[in-house]
Amino acid sequence: MDAQELINTVALAMRRGVKVAELRDTVYQHPTSTDAFNDVLATIVRADRPQTAHVPAVPPGSVGVASGRKGAAVTTASMTGKVALVTGATSGIGAATAETLAECGAHVLVAGRDRGRGGAVVEAIRQRGGTADFVAADLLDADSVRQLARQAVELGGGRVDILVNGAGIYPFGPTEQTPQSEFDAVYALNVKAPFYLVAELAPAMAERGSGAIVNVSTMAAAFGVSGMALYGSSKAAVNLLTKAWAAEYGPRGVRVNAVQPGPTQTEGTAGMREDLDTLASQAPAGRPATPREIAEAIAYLAGDAASFVHGVVLPVDGGRTAV
Template sequence: MATTALITGGTSGIGRAVAGKLAELGVHVVVVGRNVKRGETTIADIRAAGRLADFIASDLQDASSARQVARKATELGNGQVDILINNAGIYPFGPTHEMDEGQFDKVYSLNVKVPYFLVAELAPQMAKRGKGAIVNLSTMVADYGASGMSLYGSSKAAINLLTKVWAAEYGPSGVRVNAVSPGPTRTEGTDAMGEGLERLAAEAPAGRPATADEIAEAIVFLATDRASFIHGAKLAVDGGRTAV
C-alpha cells in the first residue's frame, strides 16, 4: 500500500511543488484547496505522470472543516494518512492598529486552529501505527520583530511552539514533527508584493527570493525517512536572513 500524504494549500505555490515531489517518490498525495479548478488541474498533472493523486475541496476555516478533511483523506488513503504537510496559510501585512477582529480571526483560524485540529485528528492514528511525519510551515518573521507582520508572525510563532509540543507528545510513538521556516518566496501568492518581495529578500545573505521548489525540497526532506532522526526541529530556509 502506498504511503499517503495530506497537503493543505496543495494546489499552488509551495504546496503544489511539495505534492509533485512527493508523488515522484511514489507517495499518494491528497491535496487540499479552495479552488476546484486549480485542484483538478493539479491532480490531473500528477496523474498524467503515472502517479497517485486526489483532491479535496475545502476552505479549511475551522476545527470542523479540519476534521472533515482529515477523515476524507484517511478514506482516500485506504484507512491512513502517513504524512501531514500543514502548508495552507494567509499573510496579511499592515500595522497592528489597522487590523480588525475579522482579520485576526481569519489568520488564526487558518494558520493555527486548522493545523491544530488536523494534528489532533491524524497524529494519534499515526502513533498507533508507530510511524508518521508532520511538517508545519512557519516563516522567518516568527523569529524577529518586523513592522506590519503582527498577525502573520505571531500566528507562525505559535506554530513553532506547537511543533515542539507535538514532537514531545507524539515523537515517543514514532511520529516525527518538524517545521520549515521559509524566507521570501516567489509564488502566485506573493506576486502581488512586486518589488517589496525583492527588497525583503535583499536583507538576507542569499540576496534573492527562493523558488517554491527550493522550499519544497526542505519539506520533502523532513517528511521522508531521510530525516529519520530529526524531531521538533525548525529548519530555516530563508537565504540566511535569521542567521545574521
C-alpha cells in the same frame, strides 16, 4: 508565449549578460501555468548557481536521487506506499510540495478550496505517473478540519502517513488597523486548522508507530517585522506547536518538524515582487526562493532521510535568520 519559449528567451538573455532581476521581470510579464511558472523560475535560479555535474533523474519512488523536474535533483528516501495530505496545495509552495512528494512515490491528497486549481495540480501529477486526488476543504472551523481528516483517511485507504500543514493566509498592515474579523481568520487558518488536523491524524500515526508531520511557518516568526505582527505571531504559535507535538508524539514514532521559509516567488506574491527582492537582498542568498526549493526541504523532513530529526524549525530563507 509558452514555458519552453520563455526558457529559450531566458537562456538567450543569459548568454547576453542580462541580469537575473531583469529575467524575473520577463517571467512575470508572461504568466503561465503553475508548473511552467516554477520551471522557468528554476531556470533563472540556476543561472545564479555554480555549475555542477548533472545527475540524471530516476523514476518516482526510487531510492537516491528523486526528482521529475529538468535539471533538479534531491537525495531522498522512497515514499512509495505512503499517503500524504498537503493542505494549501492548489498553488505556490503547497502545489510544489504535492508535486515533489508525488515524485518521491507518495499518494498525495491535494487539499484546498479551489477545485479548478486543485484539479490542475492533480492532473499534472498524474501526467508524470504519480498518484493524487483532490479533497475540497475550506478549514474555516474545527468541524471542517475534522471532515477533511475523515475524507483524507478514506481516500488514503484508511491511513494518512504524512501531513503537511501548508494552508495559510498572510495579511500585512498596522496593528491598530487590524479588524477583529481578520485577526480571527488568520488564527483560524494558520493555527486552529493545523492544531485540529494533528489532533485528528497524529493519534492513528502514533498507534501505527510511524508518521511525519511538517508545518509551514515563516521567517517572520523568528524576528520582529513591522506590519507582520498578526501573521508572524500566528506562525510563532505554529513553531511552538511543532516542538510541543514532537515531545508529545515523537516517543510513539511520529516525527514533527517545521520549515521556516523566507521570501518566495509564487503566484500569490507576484504583486509583491519589489518587496520580496528587498527582503531577500538582506540574506546571503540575495534572492527570493522558488516554491520548489521550499518543497524540497519539506520532502526531506517528511522522508526517512530525516529519521533522527524531531522538533526542528528549519530555516529555508537564504540565510536571513542566521545573519
